[in-house]
Amino acid sequence: MIERITAVIADVDGTINVKGSKPLPRTLAALEELHRRGILFGTASGRPLDHRSLDKAQEWGLSFPFDLAIGMNGGDVWDSAHEGIEHIMPLSKDYIQEICEFMWPLDCNVIVYENAYDHVLVKRMDERLEASIYRNGSVVELSTPAEMALKDTGKIEIQYDGDDAELEALILGTVDAHKSPNWSSVRTFAGTVEFMTPGLDKGVGLRRYAERNNIPISEIMAFGDMDNDIAMIAAAGWGVAMANGCDAAKAVAKAVTEYGVLEDGMGRYLEDHVL
Numbered sequence: 658m659i660e661r662i663t664a665v666i667a668d669v670d671g672t673i674n675v676k677g678s679k680p681l682p683r684t685l686a687a688l689e690e691l692h693r694r695g696i697l698f699g700t701a702s703g704r705p706l707d708h709r710s711l712d713k714a715q716e717w718g719l720s721f722p723f724d725l726a727i728g729m730n731g732g733d734v735w736d737s738a739h740e741g742i743e744h745i746m747p748l749s750k751d752y753i754q755e756i757c758e759f760m761w762p763l764d765c766n767v768i769v770y771e772n773a774y775d776h777v778l779v780k781r782m783d784e785r786l787e788a789s790i791y792r793n794g795s796v797v798e799l800s801t802p803a804e805m806a807l808k809d810t811g812k813i814e815i816q817y818d819g820d821d822a823e824l825e826a827l828i829l830g831t832v833d834a835h836k837s838p839n840w841s842s843v844r845t846f847a848g849t850v851e852f853m854t855p856g857l858d859k860g861v862g863l864r865r866y867a868e869r870n871n872i873p874i875s876e877i878m879a880f881g882d883m884d885n886d887i888a889m890i891a892a893a894g895w896g897v898a899m900a901n902g903c904d905a906a907k908a909v910a911k912a913v914t915e916y917g918v919l920e921d922g923m924g925r926y927l928e929d930h931v932l
Contacts, residue, residue: 766786
């Protein structure tokens with residue numbers, strides 16, 4: 658364990674909480690105690706950053722706002738000491754149409770966040786997208802590959818039925834068949850693959866946050882569970898993988914929680930090892 662903890666940052670879905678629900682009581686209580694002790698806290702997700710992401714603290718019932726936030730798998734960086742959201746390493750529009758076109762024929766949705774959740778371009782409407790609109794108040798527009806490629810973007814998100822093993826094999830096989838030095842891809846959780854600028858990840862976002870706030874990254878604790886958390890877990894002074902996390906995340910972590918997200922795993926770990 659590191660001697661000094663200045664900040665704690667955590668992935669959201671599968672780490673702090675189950676997607677679409679609030680964190681469990683012990684996790685919320687642990688976050689309150691971190692704040693009381695002067696330890697900074699924030700989230701790191703694949704979602705674009707806007708007021709919706711930053712308002713999660715209030716939605717969860719925390720008595721304090723987030724001190725920091727990373728979105729777009731590292732491409733969006735925000736903290737309370739600086740004005741606005743910094744966007745780093747966007748995916749060039751030159752490659753967006755190419756990616757959209759080879760994914761378009763498959764049974765999947767293709768999603769581009771042109772202006773966070775205020776303008777989302779999609780291939781189709783489906784139940785999963787409708788649930789996202791309900792949760793996030795997204796403004797969604799049906800689009801084409803050419804229309805999606807008019808601007809640089811933080812990422813392209815591919816959504817599909819993750820319970821369909823045959824479809825998943827086809828999706829992942831297509832992604833592998835189109836590897837390129839112009840983009841990278843990561844499976845963020847079941848039924849979702851995301852394309853980004855090569856080299857961009859949550860670790861990049863974390864280092865940028867630490868740099869602009871003069872915080873040694875060795876004093877930051879990070880929690881995560883999936884492939885898109887691996888770089889952040891590895892970059893942090895103390896990286897923790899969730900018990901329910903993937904094997905690759907656990908392999909780079911300095912510790913693994915004893916309990917999973919459904920058992921207040923993050924809160925219990927903070928109780929036992931920090932608080």
